[in-house]
Amino acid sequence: MGHLDQEEWNFLAGESRPFMRWEWLALLEDSGAVCPETGWLPAHCAVRKDGRLIAGAPLYLKAHGRGEFIYDQMWAEVADRLRRPYYPKLIAVSPFTPAADYSFLTHPGLPSRAVSSAMLQAMTRLAEANDLSSHHVLFADSPFAEELEDAGFMGWEHQGFMWVNQGFGSFEHFLDEFRAGQRKNIRRERRLLRDSGVRVEMVEGPDIPDSWFSLMYRYYEETNDKFGEGGCKYLPETFFTGLADGFRERLAFSAAFQPGRAEPVALALLVRGGDMLYGRYWGASQDIPFLHFELCYYTPIEWAIANKLSFFDPGMGGEHKPRRGFCSRVTRSMHRFRDPILSEVFARNIPQLNAITQDYIEGLDSLSAFKRICR
Numbered sequence: 001m002g003h004l005d006q007e008e009w010n011f012l013a014g015e016s017r018p019f020m021r022w023e024w025l026a027l028l029e030d031s032g033a034v035c036p037e038t039g040w041l042p043a044h045c046a047v048r049k050d051g052r053l054i055a056g057a058p059l060y061l062k063a064h065g066r067g068e069f070i071y072d073q074m075w076a077e078v079a080d081r082l083r084r085p086y087y088p089k090l091i092a093v094s095p096f097t098p099a100a101d102y103s104f105l106t107h108p109g110l111p112s113r114a115v116s117s118a119m120l121q122a123m124t125r126l127a128e129a130n131d132l133s134s135h136h137v138l139f140a141d142s143p144f145a146e147e148l149e150d151a152g153f154m155g156w157e158h159q160g161f162m163w164v165n166q167g168f169g170s171f172e173h174f175l176d177e178f179r180a181g182q183r184k185n186i187r188r189e190r191r192l193l194r195d196s197g198v199r200v201e202m203v204e205g206p207d208i209p210d211s212w213f214s215l216m217y218r219y220y221e222e223t224n225d226k227f228g229e230g231g232c233k234y235l236p237e238t239f240f241t242g243l244a245d246g247f248r249e250r251l252a253f254s255a256a257f258q259p260g261r262a263e264p265v266a267l268a269l270l271v272r273g274g275d276m277l278y279g280r281y282w283g284a285s286q287d288i289p290f291l292h293f294e295l296c297y298y299t300p301i302e303w304a305i306a307n308k309l310s311f312f313d314p315g316m317g318g319e320h321k322p323r324r325g326f327c328s329r330v331t332r333s334m335h336r337f338r339d340p341i342l343s344e345v346f347a348r349n350i351p352q353l354n355a356i357t358q359d360y361i362e363g364l365d366s367l368s369a370f371k372r373i374c375r
Helices: 006-013 022-030 073-081 112-129 142-150 171-175 180-195 211-225 237-246 291-306 340-365
Strands: 040-042 045-049 052-057 059-062 089-092 134-140 154-164 199-204 251-257 266-273 276-284 311-313 327-337
Touching: 006 022, 006 052, 022 237, 045 112, 052 112, 073 340, 089 112, 112 134, 112 142, 134 142, 142 154, 142 327, 154 340, 171 180, 171 291, 180 291, 199 291, 211 237, 211 251, 211 266, 211 276, 251 276, 251 291, 266 291, 276 291, 291 311, 327 340
Parallel strands: 089 134, 276 311
Antiparallel strands: 040 059, 045 052, 059 089, 134 327, 154 311, 154 327, 199 251, 251 266, 266 276
């Protein structure tokens, strides 16, 4: 990213996609989270006209599937059994970020499909020149996924979560949409946490203390260490401290305090982009009943309502989320293989995998706390 102009890139990225902005992507590289040593080789695409950047795409050559959150290791295993190479591969993604907002960045005054087509051709040439097995676009936004489908990519569906603001005037107004039992349960959880002496508040942008960024890393590290090899500890401390200088205005922290302690006992880091709020990382110094739900769900939803945000993406995983106001949604990764055998294997099996995802989503929706159908 250091070879690309920050102002030009951000003009293309706009305000609504924070994880596609130059500061975020550059910090991933500068902190060492994204580099050849960690298996991420940046190979960004830039299109210029008369010297000015008119289109761009963050791209990476990968020799493994870690940090992508689509878990395509099974395809690599199939390729190995067939004695076909799967790695290295070319992926288009904002690293370590399962937010469904990826698309090529194009100047608003240009025909985006024509520019995208030229960029896909460049990706094909890059793949051929470096003997890459395949192209993968992870967490593509819906219009871009349709473009890719027209270009011969195949869609793999994944389950995600989203909170949608239905014009709520308050958190209590939001709870009015719930079935009585779960509405009562959430009120009880919030009351018991308050009665324990824990106070939770949102702190945003310039009001965030500098010390919280290193503390957030410590909590992030400890949270991931609990899961051992199943953890997702991809980011170093320098990434979190770097956010203080280059990204602070797009951040908010949900912070929990105990009486007599100045340092937060728990933190959740959230990112704002346009009318969307994203939950990213969280951790705590001790286990406190109901703290996770309050810190990562209830307080951010309350803040989103107060700030008239339309959507809140709480992050991946968690079958408890439907009971707390989140609806399932389908996200898609798009795949195209140079190897005809791997392409055929993928094409034959992906409908069944997508059907399993749909069944899973229907099961989650049946757990919804809402009186209406969750959509």
